[in-house]
Amino acid sequence: MYYWRDLADVPEGFGPAVVTIGNFDGVHRGHQSVLQQLVEAARERDAAAVVISFEPHPAQVHRPESAPELIMGLQDRVETLADTGIDGLLMMHYTLDLAAQTPEEFVRSVLVDGLRAKAVVIGHDVRFGRGNSGDLSTMQALGNQLGFDVIVIDDFGSNLQGKTAAAGERRCSSTWVREALVAGDVTTAARILGRPHRMRGEVVHGAARGRALGFPTANLAPESTGFIPADGIYAGWLIDSSQVRWPAAISVGSNPTFEGVSRQVEAHVIDRPLEEIDVFDLYGQTVIVEFVRRLRGMVAYRGPEALIDQMRLDVAQTRTVLSTEQRTYG
Incomplete structure (x- = not known):
């Protein structure tokens, strides 16, 4: 797996790529479902499967007094993401300057110019860009304008059986993992994570x-x-x-x-x-x-x-x- 700590580290001419964006704290079963679909979409398009993530966690920059305790450290996050079969990981240093980019600036500089994205894999509730002003419709409009597909994952997660979470079921989430660990229920945490x-x-x-x-x-x-x-x-x-x-x-x-x-x-x-x-x-x-x-x-x-x-x-x-x-x- 390629591992880049800055957009400037991505080799010139890299790509094409199919990209997803997220914090992926815990790399739990819901994340793994997303990444499996990312890899499948990349293989169908003869492209590299690339994850964009952030360090530190955006909440630690915007609201450090109430930021959630992280499930895993950076090294474990990188190693676990590598085990999912992705081809590249861009771990962007999250700063207020990065957060100030408009949705179009972020998409143009990172997804299009940096990674030559053929497609972007996202959920219905995606938010990105300055003040989280970008949403699914924003990404779809930019995709039409700049020439990449937008692949929408209906649930963006799975239940404890690893299946797509149905209505009324609790989907796997980092919040659920934290709740289990606070209670000392490491058995449930392992079921959500897919590992201890x-x-x-x-x-x-x-x-x-x-x-x-x-x-x-x-x-x-x-x-x-x-x-x-x-x-x-x-x-x-x-x-x-x-x-x-x-x-x-x-x-x-x-x-x-x-x-x-x-x-x-x-x-x-x-x-x-x-x-x-x-x-x-x-x-x-x-x-x-x-x-x-x-x-x-x-x-x-x-x-x-x-x-x-x-x-x-x-x-x-x-x-x-x-x-x-x-x-x-x-």
Whole structure:
């Protein structure tokens, strides 16, 4: 997949292309349905399938105080989009200057001159250009004027079965993913996304309480990317920098058994003898943590002994959950 961070990076003469535009936070099943239709339309026209997206999220520029927390970081968004089979991704730096372009200026400079668009794939509710003044009829008029087709996707999304959402059904959306994660329902989030929700970050030193209790953990740095789900204990996976997947019991939150512990995400890799811990040194590595199922909420225990007993139960339950995990989500 071609990956461009600026319109100037697109090679002169690139194209023709079939293009779609969106933020694609989460790259959930609804997004995947759109991108599948994009690729099909491009293949029919002997053109490249190209996605235009934005970094940072436009809401972070226009209303940072109320912008939604992003489901995934930039690296995961790029990698997941690449897996959909598209040919190119133009990740435009979103600024007030870009937002000030009229619909015609944006379409001429980016779609026509930059990408030589044969067609544009959009939904009925598309908005673009200065003050979101451009809509579907605007795009269709510009297509007639400038020589590209406009392919309208009726629903612009799908339901949890991956089918086009019918009337009365909830279509897959980034908002729905966030709602599920706020509730700690990573199972529903995975069904909307089509894969487990993940975070990515560097492993940093913590207070070493887990090691002292016999359950050493890999602590993610505070600046890690990905939506942090509700506090609790989860069964999941830790993927190290060599792309090795390790089964893990994951803790999210501040441990209420100990005072003065700030909120954090930490993963205990299960079934590794204590004598191997020094060999399994993740400090400084950038790792991925995937959330498969929430096991319980956070509870304050009466001392370390009760906590250790519960952690043993958590590890046993994690082992059971992961041994039966479905690798497809539907």
